[in-house]
Amino acid sequence: MASCSYNLKEDTKKPNVIVVFIDDEGYGDVGSYRATGFETPNIDNLASKGMRFTNFYAAQPVCSASRAGLLTGCYPNRIGISRALFPYQKVGLNAKEYTIAEMFHDQGYATGCVGKWHLGWQKEFLPLQHGFDEFLGLPYSNHM
Numbered sequence: 001m002a003s004c005s006y007n008l009k010e011d012t013k014k015p016n017v018i019v020v021f022i023d024d025e026g027y028g029d030v031g032s033y034r035a036t037g038f039e040t041p042n043i044d045n046l047a048s049k050g051m052r053f054t055n056f057y058a059a060q061p062v063c064s065a066s067r068a069g070l071l072t073g074c075y076p077n078r079i080g081i082s083r084a085l086f087p088y089q090k091v092g093l094n095a096k097e098y099t100i101a102e103m104f105h106d107q108g109y110a111t112g113c114v115g116k117w118h119l120g121w122q123k124e125f126l127p128l129q130h131g132f133d134e135f136l137g138l139p140y141s142n143h144m
Helices: 041-049 063-072 100-106
Strands: 112-116 134-138
Touching (some): 063 100
């Protein structure tokens, strides 16, 4: 299991943490990253009040595998998710994998997942079984 050096018991206020992970978005598709031709005021507002990262590398160029890498910190191939999962498949994120949601939960955070999960649609693979307290979204891609 991973450990966190940040000791919440010693600090009086926990920082809020929001991870926004979007498929098929380009660097210049958000106003805070110089988008032109359209506006993204809500995302820009979040960026102006928090940290903004200018470099990011996904573990794989496909949705299921990149999500698995982000949530576990592992190479997706190592944990058996190397491509997009389809609804007919009976595989997903293994319960033995320790996720970032479980790490935050262990540190006293409330956790939630909104949007496309795409890491298995059967109950044992869903967000509530991987450290999230709440889930509002689809278990796989909207076009499936």
